[in-house]
Amino acid sequence: MRLLHILFFVLPFIAASAQETYPKDYFRAPLDIPLLLSGTFGELRSNHFHSGTDIKTQQREGLRAFAIGDGYVSRINISPWGYGKALYITHPNGYTSVYAHLQKFGPEIEAYVKKQQYEQESYSIELFPQPDELPVKQSDVIAYTGNTGSSGGPHLHFEIRDTETEKPINPLFFGLDVKDAQSPVIQELYAYPLSDSSHVNRSGDPIPVNFRRQPDGTLLADKIDASGPIGFGVRAYDRQDLAYNKNGAYAVQMSVNGTTYLYYDFKTFSFAESRHINTLIDYGHYVRERQRIQKCFISPGNTLNIYNKRLNEGIIDIRDGMDYTIIIEVSDFEGNTNVLKIPVNGKQQEILHKKEIKITPNYLRTKRENIYAEGKVTVFFPAYTFYEDLYFDLKDNGNGSYEIHNEEVPVQRNYTLSFDVSDYPETERKQWFIAHLDRRGRPSYETTFKRGNTFSTHTKRLGTFTLEKDSTAPKIIPVNFKDRQWLSNYHYLKVKISDDLSGIASYRATINGRWVLMEYEPKDNTLTYDFEDLTLEGSRHDLEISVTDNVGNSTTFKATFHRAKK
Numbered sequence: 403m404r405l406l407h408i409l410f411f412v413l414p415f416i417a418a419s420a421q422e423t424y425p426k427d428y429f430r431a432p433l434d435i436p437l438l439l440s441g442t443f444g445e446l447r448s449n450h451f452h453s454g455t456d457i458k459t460q461q462r463e464g465l466r467a468f469a470i471g472d473g474y475v476s477r478i479n480i481s482p483w484g485y486g487k488a489l490y491i492t493h494p495n496g497y498t499s500v501y502a503h504l505q506k507f508g509p510e511i512e513a514y515v516k517k518q519q520y521e522q523e524s525y526s527i528e529l530f531p532q533p534d535e536l537p538v539k540q541s542d543v544i545a546y547t548g549n550t551g552s553s554g555g556p557h558l559h560f561e562i563r564d565t566e567t568e569k570p571i572n573p574l575f576f577g578l579d580v581k582d583a584q585s586p587v588i589q590e591l592y593a594y595p596l597s598d599s600s601h602v603n604r605s606g607d608p609i610p611v612n613f614r615r616q617p618d619g620t621l622l623a624d625k626i627d628a629s630g631p632i633g634f635g636v637r638a639y640d641r642q643d644l645a646y647n648k649n650g651a652y653a654v655q656m657s658v659n660g661t662t663y664l665y666y667d668f669k670t671f672s673f674a675e676s677r678h679i680n681t682l683i684d685y686g687h688y689v690r691e692r693q694r695i696q697k698c699f700i701s702p703g704n705t706l707n708i709y710n711k712r713l714n715e716g717i718i719d720i721r722d723g724m725d726y727t728i729i730i731e732v733s734d735f736e737g738n739t740n741v742l743k744i745p746v747n748g749k750q751q752e753i754l755h756k757k758e759i760k761i762t763p764n765y766l767r768t769k770r771e772n773i774y775a776e777g778k779v780t781v782f783f784p785a786y787t788f789y790e791d792l793y794f795d796l797k798d799n800g801n802g803s804y805e806i807h808n809e810e811v812p813v814q815r816n817y818t819l820s821f822d823v824s825d826y827p828e829t830e831r832k833q834w835f836i837a838h839l840d841r842r843g844r845p846s847y848e849t850t851f852k853r854g855n856t857f858s859t860h861t862k863r864l865g866t867f868t869l870e871k872d873s874t875a876p877k878i879i880p881v882n883f884k885d886r887q888w889l890s891n892y893h894y895l896k897v898k899i900s901d902d903l904s905g906i907a908s909y910r911a912t913i914n915g916r917w918v919l920m921e922y923e924p925k926d927n928t929l930t931y932d933f934e935d936l937t938l939e940g941s942r943h944d945l946e947i948s949v950t951d952n953v954g955n956s957t958t959f960k961a962t963f964h965r966a967k968k
């Protein structure tokens with residue numbers, strides 16, 4: 403039986419990796435509307451690859467979401483952030499489907515979840531039902547689409563994962579009908595000198611390269627002069643039919659004089675490597691311009707497993723007197739392809755614009771631990787905090803803030819930043835916290851640990867940090883009711899909560915002294931109570947809501963309302 407179990411899970415995966423024999427007629431679509439995508443699998447997002455497809459829901463919430471196949475609900479996760487309300491269904495063929503940003507669950511699942519929320523007295527909850535608790539059949543209504551969590555608008559985030567490895571797989575392999583006859587669009591091309599002696603058009607810095615469309619539909623770049631090891635990168639997007647969203651492309655291939663140097667695609671990836679997206683893109687350019695250039699060469703520290711071909715790591719060694727033809731092809735899932743041809747002339751020349759490298763006393767080797775101190779600040783970097791060795795810069799700005807290197811360098815692991823607060827009165831320390839300052843000087847709270855004379859935080863952000871004081875308690879404002887109002891015909895009770903600096907840490911609500919579930923929606927700063935949750939005895943009811951910010955300032959709101967018993 404053990405051998406059969408192993409074969410049951412392993413054989414489909416082996417077959418899939420040998421050019422994808424994923425079942426195309428086993429699952430149905432999760433929605434009963436034409437499938438239009440606002441996000442594609444592997445799409446480049448902030449610090450991660452998109453792990454599913456975002457299906458448009460006609461700009462509204464409440465569409466029925468269906469189980470794509472028989473199975474059982476194996477996980478339920480509810481949070482104000484991330485996936486919001488999310489449901490996981492394990493199927494007997496070795497795959498798990500995921501449905502996220504939901505408005506609510508189907509009746510049986512909703513009742514199961516609310517029972518657990520009331521028992522644990524928490525809106526945020528994670529549950530792992532047993533296989534016999536919440537079985538589902540294909541086409542059962544399991545949920546309704548919404549906009550919960552870190553969603554930018556109503557849609558269904560949909561995934562299919564390998565149950566054993568938990569690796570997400572491009573859902574389009576499973577037969578989802580998404581119309582796409584359009585080729586991806588290449589927006590920009592960049593050339594990268596990759597050594598001190600390399601240049602492109604006499605520049606040691608990366609430079610944009612112009613290109614134009616040819617009569618046959620391909621793109622032709624301006625001829626460039628170059629010398630030494632160089633690489634290329636492109637900014638591109640893809641559109642499906644009937645949708646205007648600029649989604650991610652599926653595959654990128656680069657060849658040099660007819661030989662493939664680099665090829666990668668988005669069939670699958672692991673969540674553990676997702677943050678390494680910052681080695682695939684030109685991270686510094688992204689921080690400066692908010693545009694993602696996909697590099698067609700492999701940088702130090704890039705351990706992504708998305709590459710099927712990586713000759714010389716995609717680096718092209720340009721020799722004097724030789725001509726090269728580089729072709730970059732960007733494709734979508736349906737095979738629609740845009741082709742960019744780049745003529746290169748090997749020509750050794752004086753470099754007019756040399757790449758500047760700031761030399762500091764601190765040379766950080768990423769394979770080992772590193773610790774630095776300046777003024778009131780100490781930073782500790784575990785091994786492999788950074789992707790490659792660098793000259794590290796730590797600066798006291800003289801105004802209580804400190805510059806921790808710069809934001810244009812990606813970080814892959816948390817490091818520890820500590821402030822000496824011995825000069826701050828102990829009576830005031832509770833209201834102080836470590837803050838990161840953005841480029842406009844606006845502070846944002848960093849989770850702050852306080853021990854003796856030291857405040858510390860664990861973060862993956864670089865840039866400017868300081869200590870901030872928050873002495874103002876959160877605000878609570880009723881939205882759809884007033885004190886002593888009759889609410890007999892109301893379905894919901896809603897309040898708005900806000901905090902001016904450190905942010906909301908927790909909240910608690912009771913009616914007549916009994917804990918009640920209020921759903922927190924950070925996008926509009928509301929707490930909402932559903933009157934269907936509980937049967938309230940009598941007609942007079944006392945509401946009490948307490949909200950606490952991240953440094954412990956707290957506000958309590960009290961009101962009385964009347965409601966006829968139904």
